[in-house]
Amino acid sequence: xxxxxxxxxxxxxxxxxxxxxxxxxxxxxxxxxxxxxxxxxxxxxxxxxxxxxxxxxxxxxxxxxx
Numbered sequence: 889x890x891x892x893x894x895x896x897x898x899x900x901x902x903x904x905x906x907x908x909x910x911x912x913x914x915x916x917x918x919x920x921x922x923x924x925x926x927x928x929x930x931x932x933x934x935x936x937x938x939x940x941x942x943x944x945x946x947x948x949x950x951x952x953x954x
Contacts, residue, residue, distance in 0.1 A: 939952050
């Protein structure tokens with residue numbers, strides 16, 4: 889496991905590169921997300937995005953959690 893953990897920064901960089909390349913293509917982005925996420929993970933990501941939007945509008949963590 890130690891060997892893998894050393895590569896995490898590299899893996900993150902690769903993931904960001906992939907996202908940046910497919911960002912302008914919605915259908916490709918959907919297919920990519922469906923390929924790498926389970927349906928439950930995709931739903932959780934969508935819900936987390938809604939939380940981010942609320943926090944960016946100035947809502948508190950407490951109000952979002954409640």
